[in-house]
Amino acid sequence: MDLPKPVRLKDFEPFARRSLPATVYEYYRSGAYPEQTLRDNEHAFQRYRLRPGPLRDVSIRDFRTTLLGHEIAFPVAIAPTALHRLAHSDGELATVRAATSMGTGMVLSTYTSTPMEDVAAAASPNSLLWAQLTAYTDEEAVRRMIRKAEQNGFKAIVVSLDAKMSKRKAGADLIPPHVKFANFEGARSQSFTTVERNANPKLTWDEIDWLSNLTTLPIVLKGVMSGLTARKAMKHRVAGLWVSNHGGRSLDGSLATIDVLSEVVEAARGSNMEVYLDGGVRTGNDVLKALAMGARAVFIGRPVLWGLAYNGQEGVKKVLEIIRDEFSHALGLAECASPSDISQSLVVRDPFHTAKL
Ligand SMILES: Cc1cc2nc3c(=O)[nH]c(=O)nc-3n(C[C@H](O)[C@H](O)[C@H](O)COP(=O)(O)O)c2cc1C
Structure with a gap:
C-alpha cells in the first residue's frame, strides 16, 4: 500500500479502511446516530490545555502504575471490543500477546471471538487480564462467564452499565461464518441481533449486588457518566x-468522557475506588490530561482494532508503543518524572476554545 508508515495512532485507520470489508470497517468506526458523542469524545480533549512546571529533572521517567494492585508498564491499556477476528485472523490472541509484550493489560469483551481460556493461555500469568461482562437476562450465561473468568485467572470483572439495550449496528449482522461469538457457541444464530437480545434492560444496583455476590473478583463498573452514579457505587x-x-x-448526545471525568473523580474521593477513562484517547497528551484530571489509567478501543487490521500482533504493539512514547515525551515536557508528579494544576479548561463539531 502506498500509505505512509504510521507514526501517530490516527495513521492506522486509513489502512484499516482500505483493507477491511466496508461493513466491518463501518461496524468498528461508527457510533450511535448521529454520532455527536463519537466526534466529541476526541475533540473534547482540545478543550483542555496544559500548564507545565515547576522545573524537575525528567531525564529518567518512570510510568509504571498499578490497577487494582497489579502493576502495568504505562497507564494505557486495551478496552474491550467485540470480535477481533473480524480485523485479523489471530483475533484476540494477537491483541493479548501485544498487550503482554508491552507490559500492559487487556479487557476481554463478552463478545470475544476467541474462547476465554485460549486468551488466558496466550497471556502470561502476570498479565493484567480482566473480563468484561454484559449483564444478561440469562443468569446461567452470566454465572458461566464469571466461573470461566475465575478459572482462567482473569483478575477483575468489568460490568458494562451502558450495554443494557441492544442496538442496530452498521454491518453487524454480516459476520462471516468463520467468526463466532465464543461465549455463545450454542446460540441459535451467530448474529448480533440474536446474541445481544439477551442484554438485561433491568440492570440496576440489585443486579450489581447479585453479580458481585457470585465472585470474589473485584468489580469495575464501566460506563459511569456522572458523579451521582459514582456516589451510589460507594454503597456497593x-x-x-x-x-x-x-x-x-x-446514548448519542452523552457528554464527552473527559468532560465528566472531574465530576466522577470528585465524587469518588474518600473511597478506595480507582477511576479510569476511555473514549477518544488518541495521543500521549490526551493520556496526560486524563491523568491530570484524576484518572489512574486510560483505555483505548478503536486504535487497537485499526492496529490489528494493519498488522495483527505487531500492529497492536506498534499502537501501544506509539502512545507510550508520546506519553513519555509529554510527561517530560510537562516537568513530570512519573505519574505521581502529575497534579491537577497541570490542566486547565481553555475558556476561548469553541467546539467545531
Ligand atoms: C467495535 C467496538 C466494539 C465494542 N464492543 C464492546 C463490548 O463488547 N463491550 C464493552 O464494554 N465495550 C465495547 N466497546 C466500547 C469500548 O470498550 C470502549 O468503551 C470504546 O471503544 C472507547 O472509545 P475509543 O474507541 O474512542 O477508544 C466497543 C467499541 C467498539 C468501537
Whole structure:
C-alpha cells in the first residue's frame, strides 16, 4: 500500500479502511446516530490545555502504575471490543500477546471471538487480564462467564452499565461464518441481533449486588457518566469506576468522557475506588490530561482494532508503543518524572476554545 508508515495512532485507520470489508470497517468506526458523542469524545480533549512546571529533572521517567494492585508498564491499556477476528485472523490472541509484550493489560469483551481460556493461555500469568461482562437476562450465561473468568485467572470483572439495550449496528449482522461469538457457541444464530437480545434492560444496583455476590473478583463498573452514579457505587462492592460512553456507541448526545471525568473523580474521593477513562484517547497528551484530571489509567478501543487490521500482533504493539512514547515525551515536557508528579494544576479548561463539531 502506498500509505505512509504510521507514526501517530490516527495513521492506522486509513489502512484499516482500505483493507477491511466496508461493513466491518463501518461496524468498528461508527457510533450511535448521529454520532455527536463519537466526534466529541476526541475533540473534547482540545478543550483542555496544559500548564507545565515547576522545573524537575525528567531525564529518567518512570510510568509504571498499578490497577487494582497489579502493576502495568504505562497507564494505557486495551478496552474491550467485540470480535477481533473480524480485523485479523489471530483475533484476540494477537491483541493479548501485544498487550503482554508491552507490559500492559487487556479487557476481554463478552463478545470475544476467541474462547476465554485460549486468551488466558496466550497471556502470561502476570498479565493484567480482566473480563468484561454484559449483564444478561440469562443468569446461567452470566454465572458461566464469571466461573470461566475465575478459572482462567482473569483478575477483575468489568460490568458494562451502558450495554443494557441492544442496538442496530452498521454491518453487524454480516459476520462471516468463520467468526463466532465464543461465549455463545450454542446460540441459535451467530448474529448480533440474536446474541445481544439477551442484554438485561433491568440492570440496576440489585443486579450489581447479585453479580458481585457470585465472585470474589473485584468489580469495575464501566460506563459511569456522572458523579451521582459514582456516589451510589460507594454503597456497593465496587473497586473501580470506568468513565465511558461506550466510544459514542450507546446514548448519542452523552457528554464527552473527559468532560465528566472531574465530576466522577470528585465524587469518588474518600473511597478506595480507582477511576479510569476511555473514549477518544488518541495521543500521549490526551493520556496526560486524563491523568491530570484524576484518572489512574486510560483505555483505548478503536486504535487497537485499526492496529490489528494493519498488522495483527505487531500492529497492536506498534499502537501501544506509539502512545507510550508520546506519553513519555509529554510527561517530560510537562516537568513530570512519573505519574505521581502529575497534579491537577497541570490542566486547565481553555475558556476561548469553541467546539467545531
Ligand atoms: C467495535 C467496538 C466494539 C465494542 N464492543 C464492546 C463490548 O463488547 N463491550 C464493552 O464494554 N465495550 C465495547 N466497546 C466500547 C469500548 O470498550 C470502549 O468503551 C470504546 O471503544 C472507547 O472509545 P475509543 O474507541 O474512542 O477508544 C466497543 C467499541 C467498539 C468501537
